[in-house]
Amino acid sequence: MDIIILILIVFFAGAVLTAFSEKISTLVQDILFLGTLIVPAILFFTGVEMNTDTIISFNKVPLNLGMTPLSYYFALIVMGLAVLTGVYTVGQMKGKKRKGYFYLNYILSIGAMFGILMSKDLVSFFIFWEIMTWASYLIVIYNGKNVQKIGIKYFVMSAIGAYAMLMAIVLTHSLTGSFLISDLISGFGSWDHGMQILIPVLLLVGFGVKAAIMPLHIWAPDAYSNSPMSYTAIFSGALSKMGVYGMVIVFLALLTKVPEGALIRDIVAWMAAITAAISTLYAIKQDDAKRLLAFSSIGQLGYIVIGVAIGTPMAMLAGLFLAFMHGVFKSTLFMVVGAVEKQTGTTDFTEITGLIRKMPWTFLAALISIIALAGIPPLGGFVGKWMLYESLIQSDHFMLVTLVFFSSTAAFLYCYKILFGFFLGQEEKEWSHVKEAPALMVVPMIILSIISVVLGTFPQLIMKPINAAMTFYGMPDTYGVLWKESMLFNKWGSDIALTPIMYGIMAIFIVVAIFLFFRNRSRTRYVTTKDISTSGEIPKEHENLTFTRGFFQPFLRAVEPVMRKQIDKYMLSFAQGIEDLFEFTRRIYNGNGQSYAIYAMIFLIILLVLGKNLFG
Amino acid sequence: MVGSPVLFVAIPLLAAFIIPLTGMMWKNSVRVIPGLVLAFMFFLSISLMGYVNEHGTIVEVLAGWKPPIGINLVFSPFTGFLTTLMTFLGFIVWLYSYKFKRNVDFEPSMKYFMLLMLLVTGSVGIVLTGDIFNMFVFIEIVSISGYGLTSFYTRRDSAEAAFKFLFMGAIASTFLLIAIMIIYSQLGTLNIADIAEKMPMMDHKLKVLSLVFFILAIGVEAEIFPLNGWAPDVYTEAPGPIGAAFAGIVVKAAIYASVRLVYTMYDFSGAFDLFIIIGLITFIMAETTALRQDRLKRMLAYSSIGQMGLVMIAFGIGTKEGVYAALFLMFNHAIIKSLLFFSGSYLVFNKKNKYIKHVNGMGKYLPITSVLFTIGAFAIIGLPPFAGFWSKLAILTAAADNKMVVLIAVILIISILEAVYYLRVVNRIYFYDKKEKTEPKKPSLNALVAMISLGVIVLVIGFYPDLISGILDRAAADLLDKGNYIKDVLTLNK
Amino acid sequence: MEKYLNILNIAIYGSAVLLMLIGLYGALTKKSLIKIVLGLSILDSGVHLLMIAIGYLKDGTAPIFSPGNEDKMNIMVDPIPQALVLTAIVIGFGVTAVALSLVIRLYRHHNTLRIDEIKKLKW
Amino acid sequence: MNYIIYFSLTVMILALILSAIRFYKGPSAGDRTLALDTMTTIGVSGIVLLSYMYNRYIYLDVALVYGVLGFIGVIVIARYLEKAL
Amino acid sequence: MKKVIVLISLGILGFYLIDIFLGIGFGVQHFTAGVKDLYLSNSKDTLKVSNVVTAIVVNFRGFDTLGEVTVLFLASTALGGILYKKRHHVGERSVLFPASRVVMSGAKLLFPSIVLLGAYVFIHGHLSPGGGFQGGTIIATGFLLMLLTYRNYSVSHNRLVYFESLAGILFVSIGLVGYFSKGSFLENVLPVGNMNELFSGGVIGIIYIAVGFKVAAELTGIIYTVLHEKD
Amino acid sequence: MSILEILGGILLVIGSIFLFLGSLGIYRMPDVFNRLQAGTKASTLGAMATILGVGLLAPGWILKIIIIILFIGYSNPISSHALARAMHKRKAFMYFKGEEIDAYKEIEEKDNTEK
Amino acid sequence: MKSDYFKKLSFGTKMSRFFMNWIFLMMVWLGFTNSFAPQELLVGVFLTALISFLGIRLFTCCDLSLLHPVRLFNILKFIVVFLIALIKSNLDVARRVLSPSLPINPGIVKFKTKLTKNFAKMVLANSITLTPGTLTIDIVDDTFYIHWIDTLTTNPEEAFKEIAEQFEEILLKIF
Ligand code: NA
Ligand code: NA
Numbered sequence A: 001m002d003i004i005i006l007i008l009i010v011f012f013a014g015a016v017l018t019a020f021s022e023k024i025s026t027l028v029q030d031i032l033f034l035g036t037l038i039v040p041a042i043l044f045f046t047g048v049e050m051n052t053d054t055i056i057s058f059n060k061v062p063l064n065l066g067m068t069p070l071s072y073y074f075a076l077i078v079m080g081l082a083v084l085t086g087v088y089t090v091g092q093m094k095g096k097k098r099k100g101y102f103y104l105n106y107i108l109s110i111g112a113m114f115g116i117l118m119s120k121d122l123v124s125f126f127i128f129w130e131i132m133t134w135a136s137y138l139i140v141i142y143n144g145k146n147v148q149k150i151g152i153k154y155f156v157m158s159a160i161g162a163y164a165m166l167m168a169i170v171l172t173h174s175l176t177g178s179f180l181i182s183d184l185i186s187g188f189g190s191w192d193h194g195m196q197i198l199i200p201v202l203l204l205v206g207f208g209v210k211a212a213i214m215p216l217h218i219w220a221p222d223a224y225s226n227s228p229m230s231y232t233a234i235f236s237g238a239l240s241k242m243g244v245y246g247m248v249i250v251f252l253a254l255l256t257k258v259p260e261g262a263l264i265r266d267i268v269a270w271m272a273a274i275t276a277a278i279s280t281l282y283a284i285k286q287d288d289a290k291r292l293l294a295f296s297s298i299g300q301l302g303y304i305v306i307g308v309a310i311g312t313p314m315a316m317l318a319g320l321f322l323a324f325m326h327g328v329f330k331s332t333l334f335m336v337v338g339a340v341e342k343q344t345g346t347t348d349f350t351e352i353t354g355l356i357r358k359m360p361w362t363f364l365a366a367l368i369s370i371i372a373l374a375g376i377p378p379l380g381g382f383v384g385k386w387m388l389y390e391s392l393i394q395s396d397h398f399m400l401v402t403l404v405f406f407s408s409t410a411a412f413l414y415c416y417k418i419l420f421g422f423f424l425g426q427e428e429k430e431w432s433h434v435k436e437a438p439a440l441m442v443v444p445m446i447i448l449s450i451i452s453v454v455l456g457t458f459p460q461l462i463m464k465p466i467n468a469a470m471t472f473y474g475m476p477d478t479y480g481v482l483w484k485e486s487m488l489f490n491k492w493g494s495d496i497a498l499t500p501i502m503y504g505i506m507a508i509f510i511v512v513a514i515f516l517f518f519r520n521r522s523r524t525r526y527v528t529t530k531d532i533s534t535s536g537e538i539p540k541e542h543e544n545l546t547f548t549r550g551f552f553q554p555f556l557r558a559v560e561p562v563m564r565k566q567i568d569k570y571m572l573s574f575a576q577g578i579e580d581l582f583e584f585t586r587r588i589y590n591g592n593g594q595s596y597a598i599y600a601m602i603f604l605i606i607l608l609v610l611g612k613n614l615f616g
Numbered sequence B: 001m002v003g004s005p006v007l008f009v010a011i012p013l014l015a016a017f018i019i020p021l022t023g024m025m026w027k028n029s030v031r032v033i034p035g036l037v038l039a040f041m042f043f044l045s046i047s048l049m050g051y052v053n054e055h056g057t058i059v060e061v062l063a064g065w066k067p068p069i070g071i072n073l074v075f076s077p078f079t080g081f082l083t084t085l086m087t088f089l090g091f092i093v094w095l096y097s098y099k100f101k102r103n104v105d106f107e108p109s110m111k112y113f114m115l116l117m118l119l120v121t122g123s124v125g126i127v128l129t130g131d132i133f134n135m136f137v138f139i140e141i142v143s144i145s146g147y148g149l150t151s152f153y154t155r156r157d158s159a160e161a162a163f164k165f166l167f168m169g170a171i172a173s174t175f176l177l178i179a180i181m182i183i184y185s186q187l188g189t190l191n192i193a194d195i196a197e198k199m200p201m202m203d204h205k206l207k208v209l210s211l212v213f214f215i216l217a218i219g220v221e222a223e224i225f226p227l228n229g230w231a232p233d234v235y236t237e238a239p240g241p242i243g244a245a246f247a248g249i250v251v252k253a254a255i256y257a258s259v260r261l262v263y264t265m266y267d268f269s270g271a272f273d274l275f276i277i278i279g280l281i282t283f284i285m286a287e288t289t290a291l292r293q294d295r296l297k298r299m300l301a302y303s304s305i306g307q308m309g310l311v312m313i314a315f316g317i318g319t320k321e322g323v324y325a326a327l328f329l330m331f332n333h334a335i336i337k338s339l340l341f342f343s344g345s346y347l348v349f350n351k352k353n354k355y356i357k358h359v360n361g362m363g364k365y366l367p368i369t370s371v372l373f374t375i376g377a378f379a380i381i382g383l384p385p386f387a388g389f390w391s392k393l394a395i396l397t398a399a400a401d402n403k404m405v406v407l408i409a410v411i412l413i414i415s416i417l418e419a420v421y422y423l424r425v426v427n428r429i430y431f432y433d434k435k436e437k438t439e440p441k442k443p444s445l446n447a448l449v450a451m452i453s454l455g456v457i458v459l460v461i462g463f464y465p466d467l468i469s470g471i472l473d474r475a476a477a478d479l480l481d482k483g484n485y486i487k488d489v490l491t492l493n494k
Numbered sequence C: 001m002e003k004y005l006n007i008l009n010i011a012i013y014g015s016a017v018l019l020m021l022i023g024l025y026g027a028l029t030k031k032s033l034i035k036i037v038l039g040l041s042i043l044d045s046g047v048h049l050l051m052i053a054i055g056y057l058k059d060g061t062a063p064i065f066s067p068g069n070e071d072k073m074n075i076m077v078d079p080i081p082q083a084l085v086l087t088a089i090v091i092g093f094g095v096t097a098v099a100l101s102l103v104i105r106l107y108r109h110h111n112t113l114r115i116d117e118i119k120k121l122k123w
Numbered sequence D: 001m002n003y004i005i006y007f008s009l010t011v012m013i014l015a016l017i018l019s020a021i022r023f024y025k026g027p028s029a030g031d032r033t034l035a036l037d038t039m040t041t042i043g044v045s046g047i048v049l050l051s052y053m054y055n056r057y058i059y060l061d062v063a064l065v066y067g068v069l070g071f072i073g074v075i076v077i078a079r080y081l082e083k084a085l
Numbered sequence E: 001m002k003k004v005i006v007l008i009s010l011g012i013l014g015f016y017l018i019d020i021f022l023g024i025g026f027g028v029q030h031f032t033a034g035v036k037d038l039y040l041s042n043s044k045d046t047l048k049v050s051n052v053v054t055a056i057v058v059n060f061r062g063f064d065t066l067g068e069v070t071v072l073f074l075a076s077t078a079l080g081g082i083l084y085k086k087r088h089h090v091g092e093r094s095v096l097f098p099a100s101r102v103v104m105s106g107a108k109l110l111f112p113s114i115v116l117l118g119a120y121v122f123i124h125g126h127l128s129p130g131g132g133f134q135g136g137t138i139i140a141t142g143f144l145l146m147l148l149t150y151r152n153y154s155v156s157h158n159r160l161v162y163f164e165s166l167a168g169i170l171f172v173s174i175g176l177v178g179y180f181s182k183g184s185f186l187e188n189v190l191p192v193g194n195m196n197e198l199f200s201g202g203v204i205g206i207i208y209i210a211v212g213f214k215v216a217a218e219l220t221g222i223i224y225t226v227l228h229e230k231d
Numbered sequence F: 001m002s003i004l005e006i007l008g009g010i011l012l013v014i015g016s017i018f019l020f021l022g023s024l025g026i027y028r029m030p031d032v033f034n035r036l037q038a039g040t041k042a043s044t045l046g047a048m049a050t051i052l053g054v055g056l057l058a059p060g061w062i063l064k065i066i067i068i069i070l071f072i073g074y075s076n077p078i079s080s081h082a083l084a085r086a087m088h089k090r091k092a093f094m095y096f097k098g099e100e101i102d103a104y105k106e107i108e109e110k111d112n113t114e115k
Numbered sequence G: 001m002k003s004d005y006f007k008k009l010s011f012g013t014k015m016s017r018f019f020m021n022w023i024f025l026m027m028v029w030l031g032f033t034n035s036f037a038p039q040e041l042l043v044g045v046f047l048t049a050l051i052s053f054l055g056i057r058l059f060t061c062c063d064l065s066l067l068h069p070v071r072l073f074n075i076l077k078f079i080v081v082f083l084i085a086l087i088k089s090n091l092d093v094a095r096r097v098l099s100p101s102l103p104i105n106p107g108i109v110k111f112k113t114k115l116t117k118n119f120a121k122m123v124l125a126n127s128i129t130l131t132p133g134t135l136t137i138d139i140v141d142d143t144f145y146i147h148w149i150d151t152l153t154t155n156p157e158e159a160f161k162e163i164a165e166q167f168e169e170i171l172l173k174i175f
Helices: A003-023 A026-047 A069-092 A099-118 A122-140 A147-176 A181-188 A193-210 A220-226 A229-257 A261-285 A289-310 A313-344 A360-374 A380-394 A398-423 A439-457 A460-472 A481-485 A487-492 A495-523 A553-564 A567-588 A593-615 B007-025 B029-055 B077-096 B106-128 B132-150 B158-187 B192-201 B204-221 B230-237 B240-265 B270-291 B296-317 B320-347 B367-380 B387-401 B405-431 B445-463 B466-480 B482-490 C007-029 C033-055 C079-110 D002-025 D029-053 D059-081 E002-024 E036-047 E052-060 E062-082 E101-123 E132-149 E157-182 E203-227 F003-028 F032-057 F059-089 F105-114 G002-006 G011-033 G038-054 G069-098 G118-130 G156-163 G165-174
Strands: A054-056 A063-065 B058-061 B072-075 G107-112 G134-140 G143-148
Touching (some): A003 A063, A026 A069, A026 A099, A063 A122, A069 A229, A069 A460, A099 A122, A099 A229, A122 A229, A147 A181, A147 A220, A147 B405, A181 A229, A193 A261, A220 A229, A229 A261, A229 A289, A289 A313, A289 A380, A313 A360, A313 A398, A313 A439, A313 A460, A360 A380, A360 A439, A380 A398, A380 A439, A567 B270, A593 C007, B007 B029, B007 B106, B029 B058, B029 B077, B029 B106, B072 B077, B072 B106, B072 B482, B077 B106, B077 B466, B132 B158, B132 B204, B132 B230, B132 C079, B158 B192, B158 B230, B158 C033, B158 C079, B192 B482, B204 B240, B204 E002, B230 B240, B230 B296, B240 B270, B240 B296, B240 B320, B240 B482, B270 B296, B270 B405, B296 B387, B320 B367, B320 B387, B367 B405, B367 B445, B445 B466, C007 C033, C007 E002, C033 C079, C033 E002, C079 E062, C079 E132, C079 E203, D002 F032, D029 D059, D029 F032, D029 F059, D059 E132, D059 F059, E036 E052, E101 E132, E101 G011, E101 G038, E132 E203, F032 F059, F032 G118, F032 G134, F059 G118, G069 G165, G107 G156, G118 G134, G118 G165, G143 G156, G156 G165
Antiparallel strands (some): A054 A063, G107 G143
């Protein structure tokens, strides 16, 4: 049996078994769950070969499976994250209700993502895409809060995307007579002009939803923050990358063949940049770690999409690299939040302070991930961002680069907020009982942190697969070339010189951090928040005076005009308007049988009068 | 050949006449016999399907008179497919309602099962008959069974629903008769194949007007907008399984009739466009109305109407792919909508008004039923890998092949609404707290078996659509081959 | 034009169509359920008349080969519409009976016969 | 002989017209029923006469059945008028 | 408003209908190759049935008639279901409004003759303009007369069921006998006899007798149900 | 012309005239009861005579003709009576030349008190 | 009615009624078929026997004793009297209807009858209805209420003499 099918079978059978094993015992269930994630990963890393074709042909529409270099690259992200997050999940979900339901959908979405990546035709792509969607939907509504609003919003946006994609798929089929992606790519150049625009745009809408590009992003903040963090790690780290994956194909393989491609590129890039900027501002505003990270994710995805959309070799490289990095560090951060939530029961910055000594490993993971996120050298985020800036400058997108730089800088603010809100500051009696998260949760975080560090130092580890992916879709082989030609490295001469510098910076940083840590520890004076008095007023009992509240107020006031216009409010009121319209039209069914008969007569008259025209 | 198409009518009628007698001796027989008959019909249709696949269409002559003198029954890949579907569903509906609430009362339960059996028989008759007036008779059999079944619960507002149905049905049958008589006056025959052959001889104006009357008449049963005012009421007030029977059997028969008219009897190409227009309006109106429902069965009813609109659209596309898609949609709709009606009925079982909110939190109390409902909901909105996806893909592909871009867009946009209202229910099932004090009713074993078998079909077809795609292909080809139909009937390929 | 001047044409078809229209008018506008049902059966009668009229043959006789009439085949009116109308009448009767019983039920349930007061099921 | 038949038929039609006027004028339901009943009786006679005219014995059956149904119809209406239904 | 719409619609509809049917014309036959002549000649020569309408109703299009019988059966079944109530008791109303003694006695004498007339009509369905439906209706009106005049006269429900069922079974069975012995449902299996004799037309007479019984039983059942509705 | 035909013709004429007179009575009489009086007698005799006339003209049909005549003679008075009774119970308008003569009233009053 | 229905009938009575009914219906059948063809007779004999048998309790007015020659003679006599009255009555109607002044003096009178059998009362009532100027409105027990187009008297005995005496005499001999 083909290895890809085997993996899929393991996934889907495992999902069902895991769900049903709830009745047997929790331990069995957990083992099954992990096994279902680990076995496919092992199979994948050991057995799947590039460019093999597998056809599941028992369907009228045969499903073609196989791996391309691009999908291999994304599969690395998915499979890796799946295993690590899976371990974390077992820790986090311990003792929770409806584990079977959660595990089932978790595995199904991972399996579906794998399926998406392995799909060589649009139908199987779409099938797995939809399985991924509904499985993640079921997880988004898992905790039962605001189900109708958040869940439906997520699903509707997903459906808009999916159906746009489906429309593109059936149109493609009508044009090429085949569902194969390779036929789409090879036939694309010869289609009529309208279709050459329509189909990529439809596909981009489809992928844009998952990549949370404005204005298709409105589902993301709620969906990310509403799912259990162990899944949000996947959501943000892997699932959103499926959109990126699709976009890469569209931009690389399709839009290069039409003259309007450039315009579409710029539009998408601009939308992504605006997404990045605005969601960064929103992130800053949040007092809840989940929502903060959710907005942060949207912003980061914006960078990635900018890179992919601009589509020069450098930009594409930057986008794909950032995609990997983002998967690593953002998952870690969500895991951190999940760990904090598990141990304290909340994720509100204004309630939690000073966990640094209670949860040191978690803190360490958070610190490293934040450094990576903020794009501070020497970690991976820096490399990616640098390449992005450079590619934008090279391709004369100066306004874009300004915007990206602005939001990147602003990102420092929220990074600080996470670090400070949870871990720094004074320790509260309320949290004195808090302990470090269980090993099952900590270990994956640490492993991911290590990956962050390693990739900052050895980015070429993943540059190679990226290059393979890009050349597969017709880009020139630029492995190592871009690297060497970049301004950053030209300045210092070569990448060999870079490494010691990075290590040096890192070493200094660590030393300072340790120093500060121990110094703070010896000097810490324990007071409660109630001790703070403000301008002589005695605060009342219920007033929360933690200074993490209202962080960055002046800054937020400055950017307020930008943030007041909320797209999702417009969209919601639009949806409400539509529902009101339907509320009105359904009154045609007024309950009076006679009216119905009169409708029938009118219908008859219309047909009689128009009959000759209708039937020719 | 094992059996013959006439048994589809003869055996149920014989049973219907026997049941009152056996009921006097053995009360349970009034429930058992209809079940046996429905099962027999199902197996008969399967065995005939096997025969038809090998030897081609069966044309059964009645009373020894060859067409066009006598009435004939046509069991072809197309009609056979529909017959199989209907009889299967009929049996499942019977199975589901075997332990019916009113079974304590002998008389009502006898009437229920008898009417159900005849509803199926009538629908099968509509599909099999090769005679237009005979089709009228079967339509009336279906209608009257429908009136009786709708008004089954005397405490509900069922009489209101049944009256509306009857009102529309009576007007419809009037115009059906007029249409038939116009055709007869011009062609002197009632045999569909004969009519099809002679149709070019008919005056064009009369041709158009008779088709208009046909459309009005059959449109009522086919639930097209604006003739479907009765339908949501009937679905709401009839016993749950009957909603399934309507959606899965009766409407199918009506759609068959309209398709037979347009594909076989008449020779207008414009009629196909009319199909698309009517189907589209029906689809849009029904799905948007469904979005705003607060009663579960009513929502399912509008959804069902919408699906039928989609079927009409698919038939209107007119190509083989279109017909294939339409048949696939019909199959899926029959199975899935029945599943939804079945499981939905239990989710709101003991509630008076059957509001959607009554399903709140049922996931905990009725886990299997809830899962089945969820599977049904996912399938009907066309999520892969459930069965509904394949039919949706088929219709979209068929539309795309004809460059109907706007049509595709509209279908997909409306599908989003469909997804919304189904998910709202699913969300309520799993994530809301149950507020009502009344104990949810656990489905009886027979109901559970019926529901699960439907659920299994949904999943199996979802993963393995080839199971029926061959049958659908042959059926589509059969429908499109008008000349062959005429030849089969008039030269008696037996 | 000629067809409009033929008196017999107009008398027969006119009265049948008029009957239909009267029935329809009653069914569509009268408020009382009874009158609606009555309207429907008038509509039915109109159609039955139409059907019979279609089968009529000028100077035709009943299609019965009773003694002394065995050779009148070519002047016999068309028996098919008669057979059909027989079926249609019986079916119409069945429907009317069911309709009336529903009216009784509705009256029992709502205590009124006005159709515009019986619309609990709507929207 | 034909003249006699035509005469009879003409007189019957006149009688039918008079009854029809009564049917139209009423004023009570009883008057209308009575008019209808008389019309039935005339109708039965008319059908019998016509069956002789066309020399079709089988039409006598029609007359007989028509008479029976007319009679029962009147009884039904009478019972209805007594409010005994 | 509503009336205006209806009137306009009906006006247009009326125009179209008149136009259609005046075009068709009264007393003219448009088709040349219709089934009419086939029916007439086959009825006369093959079936030896005098009344061609009966030949059509019972034999050529006997399947329709089976459906029609079913419709009536359904109507009475549905009606019973619609008006079903749990308890049946004899009403007091009837006592208040006894029919006139004259009518009672008159009905009593007339009733057997009406039944006989009904039977005559359906037995001679193939010879005269009668038939099962007409005969059945006559018998049912006989019962109507009885039920109206004797309000506490009750028709045995079981007996109705027996008649109804047996007649229906007879009809279908004759059809099935045709199917099994001659290969075609409802095909005639008996000798056709001579034209215009009582015993002619093969199974047609038997079927029409069955239909007559069935219709009579069903209509009586319907009448009975409706009349006793208020009790 | 045979004697039967002559007799039949005469009966036809007489019968149809009586049918006409019956209808005229229905048309002219002032109240429903008097109309019934006129209608019953004249139309019954008229119908019987007409039909018998046909029977004489076509002697082969005589048995069936007799049945029809007997039926009319039997049923018409019954239906008239039933109608008269019903109309009286409904308190239909009753014409009196002078004072009211209505012996049947006592029964109806008794009925009313019983209710 | 009811009492009659539930009364235990002796076998003899049953048979007598049955045969009377059979004969009567057979005559009706002959009328319907208008034929003495053996097939028709055969079917008729069976059919009428069946109907007579089924209606043995209910639908019989009389038994075989009706066929006693004396009674038959009286029946014949009654028919003659009746026909004369009928013709008279029609002439009376004609006179009234045709005269422009419409000479009527209607009213409702009552009288008592000596007849006991319901059927006999019915025949009397019908006869009255068809004879000059009278119309039976109702029979309550043994009292007849008659609408009289030209009320000559309101006295029951006198009214009886005017209206019913000639029929009742014969009817008493028949039943
Ligand atoms: Na009279
Ligand atoms: Na009469």
